[in-house]
Amino acid sequence: MALPLPPGLTPAEVAFLCEMEMVTVVPRQQLKSHDLLGGPTPALRPPHRAPLPLWLALLLKRQRRANIVPPPWLLRSSLERILKEETEISPTAFSRPPPHPHAISAIPSATDHKSPPFLASSTADAPSGHLPYHWLELGEILLQACSDDVSEPDKVRTLLRDLREVRMAKMRSITKHLEGGGVVSLEGVGAMEVAEGRQFVVGVMDGLRKLGASREAERRRREEEGGSGDGNSEDDDMEMEME
Template structure:
């Protein structure tokens, strides 16, 4: 059984994110005949040979492992689309391209379990890796905008994995700025001038707001 993540670090563990990604829908082409499945998570099927149908990724992977279907590569994972996305990611220093919320996990699951259904797998894989790298770099530089006046950060088009990775830093940074900005903190600092010595590496000190 998957272990629980610590609720106060990153909210979700990688395994839990993968679990969530497994509920994303993909198209499969079964090679068997099977009645519809009436599952708790929904009704899927019926399954007929050569007739495409939509199922959650976990179901697709389970059938694939037993050699009962082929998985159709999602549109956004074609070499053509990914090349476009990568170019657009490189062109803009700030904006992120819309990709499925779980693109990292979906791509990994498909690489692991359906490699023979992916044409040009090496190309696709390296494109995904490149996109991931470019995006992570942008996130890194993008985080520099957080300052003492930041009460909210909009994370347009970030994916689940990316959100999860920046969460501890972003949350802590925003919280620290929020605390430093609160009136009690400013009074405290005035009352105890030696408080400064406790945080020598806080960077340039911000002028206190006139009261």
């Protein structure tokens, strides 16, 4: 193997991408607007909340110049609701991701293709009761960096652990329903979970594909011949009628 790293992203890379997510901060000091590659940041004036990228918010938090407002889904009530949905209401499916903030209509628009981290799914006005794409890593990072801003951090940490366990078990049971070349819905699965499960699931799929390859080829061949075969039977019928 030329590359020491497996295909896909490592957890550290996923966490790095997650730092692009926007979070809401309550500044403690004034800070003028900065021109970043992703656009200018809003000027910070102490009592007013402002959206900032996670990495900048973490920096300011470390310097005690801002507090981070945890997203609504990272509250105890919201996480308990999601956990209940995962375990009791639909024990086989993943809970649904947050709804797309720009309603998708029949008329295509530029916002249709926006996906995390370009959607603000973790700011203070994000919907609660849904796990966004970067839930696992964002939750871990926030609990680590600003557990004083999160209410009931220990309870939230336990709930996140529980959710992770439940969803990992689901991820593993996916392989039981896989068919060779089958399609599995991964709606609602987070970035970190994809990164963790990718190698194994791809390996299982590949093995099934190899075992089924000869059968697949056989079916293809039969389908191609199928057209002429039908024609023959029709001919036979015709002959029967003739007689």
